[in-house]
Amino acid sequence: MLVLFDQGVLDRLRSRLPKSLKTLLFKHPDVPRNDAFTRPQLGRLYRDALVETMRYPDLWVVGRRSGSTGRVQAVRFADMAASIFRRRILRDSLGTSEGTIESSRWVDVPGGAARRIDLVRAQAHAESVLAAGLPKPAPITRPFTRAELHIDPDTLSLYVARLADTSFYSIGGCSEVETIVWYAPERLASLGPGIVPLLVDRIADANPFLRERAEEALGIVTQDERIMARTGGEYLRFYDRPDVPPRDIVRAWWIKFGRYWTAADSTH
16 A cells, blocks of 8 residues: 555554555655755655566555645656556545545556566666666777678669759748758768768769769768767768868878778779
């Protein structure tokens, strides 16, 4: 039985109920004012209630649901904890000299207790990971293999041909601001690491439209996790260095990381 905040109600229930019926207090967090709760405090109330009741297939939630806005809000978190892999089969109220006491009975869905235990374990693991910090991925120092850089020739020729196609776009945005979305850079970037050498070659093309699309594609594809595992997360960004020509940015990046491609004897 989960008793909402009221220590007096809890004590009276304990004196009248069989000792086999465990009673737990849904307690106020340690705050100066008990009628106001922060989000972390509400989350703590929910988590504590879930952990303390997770093994019980039959659960009652008892207590007054009136009072301050904060208290009424907090009561909902008790019901949330009770409803995890349970269903409510009864809701009732009783008038007393201290006000109306409401009660709800929740019973397990099939396998409810085991599923709650798994949920609590998963939450505990997630919290331990967050507390320790996410582990940094191990850097990859070997070059790409030819298999990793392979691209279907027909697909490659199609999107390379469309790279300079000014009709390969769609228009979006709103009535005040029109946005043009070019498809070829995104399609080329989706081909993966093998497309990078070709785009690096195109960044100095005489056609300014093609140069811009190659720049756009490089900005996307160099964020591929397989590439960033080798570059330490360093991908091509142009927007934060407007005073530097894009081809100079690309050249510096390629001098630094091009060995991962050239060692594989890739086909441009």
